[in-house]
Amino acid sequence: MSTVAPPVSGWRGVWRMLANDWTVSEGPAWLHVGKTLCAALLTLWLAMRLELEQPRTAMLTVFIVMQPQSGAVLAKSFYRIGGTVIGCIITVILVGLFPQDHVWFLLAMSCWMAFCTAGATRNRNFRSYGFVLAGYTAALIGIPSMDQPNAVFDSAVTRLTEVSLGILVSTVVSAVIFPQHVASKIPQFVRGRFASFVEFIAGSLSGRIDRAGIEASNLRFVSDVIGLEAARSMGVFESPEVRLRSARLSQFNHDFMAVSTRLHALHQTLNRLRAKTDLGERRQAQSVLTAFEPYLREIAPCLSPIEAPVLQASDAHAAARRLADYRVTLPVRVAQTRADLSEQLNTQSCTQPIRQAALLDFDTAAELFYRFVDELHVYTETYASLAEAQSKHAVSGRPYVPKTGLLVSTVSGLRAVLALGLMCFFWYAVAWPAGALATIFAGVGCAIAATSPNPFRTAYQLSIGALIALPAGALVNFVLAPQVDGFPLLASILTPFLIGGLYLSTRPGIGGVGVGFLLFFGFGAVPDNPIHYDPIGYFNNMIGITAGNFAAAAAFGLLLPPTSGWWLKRIVYDLRQLAVKACVGPRWRIVHSFESASRDLMHQAGALIEDKPDAQKVALSWMFVTLEIGHAMIELRTETAALVDSAEFARDHRWALPLYDARDELAKLFENPCIEYRRSALAAIKRAIDHVQQKAGATELAPLMQDTSPLPADAASSARLEPAFGGTAPPLPLRQRQRLLRIVSYLHFMRSALLDPMTPLPGGSEFREFPLGVADAA
């Protein structure tokens, strides 16, 4: 047999090919089905053997906890046990507080479930699972035993035992039998992301990728960031190797967000230069671009040259060194280019303001570029540090925690309370024997669906699953089960149904039906210990369960349905609030959370509007403008704060007033976007730019570089700077003047972001700023 692509010959070849296809496409799903089935039956047998009261609870736990990846099972189990323990304690307390007092008890129980549902919506990691469990365990134990306060402790203990058994078995089965590790995929994932980012840098800086491509890539980056964080949070449970690298993986994500924001800003700046149509400025913009373009082409070869590509983390050390060397040479070279550009502009016949604006464009691009190289270096270094098990690489980022907005969570809690309340009312009004179960499962349905991105679809699919489970359970209970004896035969009649349900649950799009079927089939068909033969009770209960589920689905469909647009509006509002916080919120807090919070919001928006490209565009453009303005504002504030603290500026705080003014105007604009505020923000920024430029003195000469910029550049430029001051005012130290010029570049960047025709801000592409002269007069 040759090693290259075996030729397909005869039936054996065809079979082999089909078998290979099947293992790749269907294999993982069937492996999951097999493992879950094995765990479920093992749990059922153990529960019967240990004579637990309700073996089905243990088995249902298996269905809920089992996931294709071992790490996910461990993470889910951890929170499930925690949630169950808390739920049990709360039940005992509630029953103790309101013994045999139905109204108060049900009221308190509804409030508890609402709180848990809200918590499940708010936390979108595995913690949400703890909330779901804490809520519905309380309902499952509490409501049936509200008339027998004495029995509640026993049933809480039994339930805890059953759940723990299910968790124990599923954890061991998923970890030991053909384990599927997330951890083993992380290096591959990280490698792929680095490679595609390098490619993206090369493409976007050379202007090869259009806006649609940039949007698509940024959406992918958002889901990459979220995906890596999810993989990391599961991986720490399953592999010691990942646990050792956990903090660095978080940092890797953090650095990635920083560098991709910077790249976006740089790219926008260049695009705005390219798009300048005004005849007076076009030529100057072209010269700026021509002067700047050589730098852009240097990045990709420096990062991953063709002769020594960065294929894995261990290669990245060399790339990080190359970037560090490259960064050292930048200040001197940029200063030279700027001087050349300045001369070139002098030869062109243009007015002084236009010439200065062109230089400001260059400075802004240069500053962004320098910071970009710096952040890329940090990112590459973090990537390199992942190759080693232990590393002294500095880690500063906090792990990113996905959270849903408070209002949305509150709404979801209130929805649960309303659904439960109506169900209780119905139960009492018609004295329905299965009302208790209907109430419980309305709550359970609300809680489970609240964790999914499209709750209505999930709740609806769960109800359909319950509907299918009703006849299937009846078939097992009253036709098949009476004819069999012993556990092996019981297992053999349950197996076909369970396989069907499990297979359905692995199908994307209709997974909810499978889960619903498994849960309610398990609830109805698996015999208690000892077995009751009770057809009337069975139908009553199952109809109650199905009705409860439909009530939950109806609640999601009718009471402020999340997909109807108000949630998206809220997300856009939250994005804008993020920009407001970047302007006026506490600085130390926003620095850490800004990047991840904006990605998190975008991810939520993405899940809501998968099938609406227009809405997606709007949300994305808001994310971009928030990132641009917010990020620049945070840096502006950092620089301003450093200056305010410095000796030269400590005496006179009034110098920063125009800056504060611009900041407040921007906050106002994002708080309440309208054309007037957009104009006044632009005017305030313009005033601030003029003011700071004046303060900095010779705008003509200094290159803008970071604190970390090496001294030779400072020395070189300060040598050329000296004559500019002419000995009248005491010159500011070079470092402070560079800071001021950096502030100007951020202000200029914000100004150009506000003027961008693609912006979602009011006015859109029709927006016209006042002519420069008018703005100056105002």
Add this chain to the structure above:
Amino acid sequence: MPHDITLLGAYVPVLLALFFAGIVLSWVLDRILGYIGWYRLVWHPSLFRVSLFVCIFGALGLTVYR
């Protein structure tokens, strides 16, 4: 060792307490083994961890039922 202990007025099997003790012990051991890179030498790390826990719990259990 007695077979049961009282916890807040309820009888609890000593084995349950030992189970938690076993979890804590094997967690500590797992951290140490992970830190020194032991798991890179093991064919099936999860199986090894499960077996390690079974051994520890079994040994603890032997102090009660022997």
